[in-house]
Amino acid sequence: MAITLDELSVALGEAGRDTLLADWHWLTGEGVQPLMLTLAGDAFVQLVGDDGIYLLDCAQGLLQKVADDVPEFLAQLGNADFVADAFRFDLVAPRIREGGLPAAGQVLALRVPLPLGGLLETDNLEPAELAAHFALTGQLHAQVAALAPGQAVSDISFATE
Numbered sequence: 001m002a003i004t005l006d007e008l009s010v011a012l013g014e015a016g017r018d019t020l021l022a023d024w025h026w027l028t029g030e031g032v033q034p035l036m037l038t039l040a041g042d043a044f045v046q047l048v049g050d051d052g053i054y055l056l057d058c059a060q061g062l063l064q065k066v067a068d069d070v071p072e073f074l075a076q077l078g079n080a081d082f083v084a085d086a087f088r089f090d091l092v093a094p095r096i097r098e099g100g101l102p103a104a105g106q107v108l109a110l111r112v113p114l115p116l117g118g119l120l121e122t123d124n125l126e127p128a129e130l131a132a133h134f135a136l137t138g139q140l141h142a143q144v145a146a147l148a149p150g151q152a153v154s155d156i157s158f159a160t161e
Helices: 022-028 070-076 080-086 089-097 130-145
Strands: 033-038 043-046 053-057 062-067 106-110 125-129
Touching: 022 053, 022 130, 053 070, 062 070, 070 080, 080 089, 089 125, 106 130, 125 130
Parallel strands: none
Antiparallel strands: 033 043, 043 053, 053 062, 106 125
16 A cells, blocks of 8 residues: 555645744744645755755654755655654554554644654554644744753643643
8 A cells, every 4th residue: 555645744724824833933933834744744944044855853852854846845755765764754654554653633643742752653642633733832842942952851731722
């Protein structure tokens, strides 16, 4: 069974382009625009005043440039190695093959996030609403990023609206 790029990505749907990544502004800056969301809960984004395309890795809390502009990014989407890596093919493919695609407006998020001891494994995936996933992972990584290396985590809180 061949897995398509459509199955590895998630439509923005009702999630607001301007607010979806608000809890990631500590890393991306204001005005970041999501271009494409992955089934694994990451986002390809464009930053204000920058033609480059970046991968916002919500599992690890990292922002990595993947293309200098949109045409280069579109070309990258034709590269099987790039797609396998950036869309976490090995992580999500088993769920896709067993019919485990989440509902519209959801991603496959880590049930236990990496900073809290979770593993980047298929068994640690569960469906999560887009807005909740990006808000919680952004807040979690912001709090963890503020810690000194090796500092123990004793309390984490999340803002709810």
